[in-house]
Structure formats: structure tokens, C-alpha cells
């Protein structure tokens with residue numbers, strides 16, 4: 737029987753199966769297997785699966801799949817977890833540089849287990865009547881709500897993801913300002929097709945959306961998600977937002993082997 741050695745990580749409750757694929761042993765075309773490994777009843781269980789692979793000039797390459805088994809766009813919490821995994825493997829110490837689907841990322845690792853990840857620059861934040869749309873490495877819809885604890889994120893998120901964004905979809909974020917520079921956020925993720933406990937590119941989109949619509953004047957905000965607190969820093973400019981950093985915990989949960 738064949739087994740796959742895996743690691744399970746979580747970043748503010750957004751959880752991932754991670755495989756060390758530096759020897760390229762994993763069959764990336766096996767969508768069904770990726771979906772099964774992420775299945776919470778028939779597999780390990782996760783919001784997504786990542787491969788850590790070699791890179792010619794940087795520390796490593798990140799390959800990201802959603803829980804539905806399909807390769808997707810950037811995952812901010814996943815990127816932070818993969819940086820922590822690279823440190824576990826001894827590939828990096830307290831800084832890292834890697835390539836993901838949206839380009840080059842830099843990261844810092846701190847002694848308290850937090851990881852800061854530089855996100856892609858965001859040239860455009862589109863403000864519509866009732867919502868905001870931006871791409872922070874992944875596409876995000878941001879919508880204000882006045883009772884986030886009682887918002888039906890699954891039903892409303894699924895509806896918006898399908899009816900407004902079609903087959904390609906988008907991630908749907910609900911946000912409620914808490915006063916000061918603090919915002920409560922809940923996210924429906926495409927590819928998971930459910931609410932997750934936190935979404936890194938999602939809270940980044942929320943931070944930029946709140947700044948663009950003058951809900952905050954600050955360059956650093958705290959985002960309270962069901963899985964914990966993340967911080968986003970950014971520099972606004974006439975060209976959009978640059979120097980964007982996502983910071984929060986990234987934790988190894990366990991290591992295991994699964995029969996496939």
C-alpha cells in the first residue's frame with residue numbers, strides 16, 4: 737500500500753495539508769486525490785492543500801489547491817503557513833522569499849510564531865453601490881453588514897459567489913466596523929464553497945476596501961476573524977496600494993501518513 741507523508745498547518749483557523757514536494761513525487765494532475773486528502777470525512781481534512789517545491793533562485797515555490805482539488809490563485813494564510821513549514825524543514829531562518837501564482841513574495845518569521853507576508857501590490861479597488869471588489873492575489877467581494885454575528889454567510893456568500901461572479905467565482909467577505917481601526921470579518925471561500933474561519937487575501941481586501949471608502953484613515957488595521965486576529969499594513973499611493981503586509985500566527989498542528 738502506498739502512503740503519503742503530510743503535515744497539517746493552520747493560520748487563524750484556515751487549515752492546510754502541506755506536502756514537501758521538492759523531489760516532485762506528487763502527481764499534480766490527480767484532482768480527485770487532492771480533493772480526498774482535503775475531505776474532512778474521507779481524508780485528512782483541510783480548506784486547501786499546498787506543495788512546497790524547489791525554486792532556481794528563491795527559497796521555494798508555493799503551489800496551492802483549494803479543497804475542491806483545483807489549483808487556485810494566491811492564499812495569504814496558506815503562504816504564511818508554508819513559510820513556517822520552510823523554517824521547519826530548515827530551508828529558511830527568519831526571512832523567506834518564494835514564488836507563488838501571483839509572483840514574488842517576501843516574508844519575516846518571528847519568535848512568537850507569527851509570520852508577516854508581503855502581498856502583491858493592488859493597483860485597483862473598485863467601489864460599487866453596496867460592495868467593493870478587488871484582487872489581492874485572489875478575487876474578493878467586500879460588503880458591509882451591521883450584524884455580522886447573525887449574518888448567514890453560507891447562504892448569502894454562495895448566492896453572491898455564483899450569481900454575481902459566474903463560473904470563475906470570487907470570495908465573498910462580510911465586514912462590520914468595530915470602531916477605531918478594528919474590523920470584524922467573515923468569509924465565504926470559493927473552492928471550499930463554505931465559510932472558512934479566516935482568509936488572508938480576504939482580510940487584505942477588506943483592509944484596502946475600508947481604507948478606500950474612508951472607513952479608516954490608518955495604514956494599519958486589525959481584522960477579527962472567527963479563527964483569530966490578523967493585521968494588515970499598506971501604503972496608499974496614486975498608483976493604488978503597495979508595501980502590503982499580512983501578519984498573524986501560523987502553526988503546525990500535526991504530521992502524519994495517509995494510505996492512498
Ligand SMILES: N[C@@H](CCC[C@H](N)C(=O)O)C(=O)O
Pocket residue numbers: 750802808809810811812813814874875906907925926927928934935936937938
Ligand atoms: N484562504 C486563502 C484564499 C484561498 C484561495 C481562494 N479560495 C480562491 O480560490 O480564490 C487565503 O488565506 O487567502
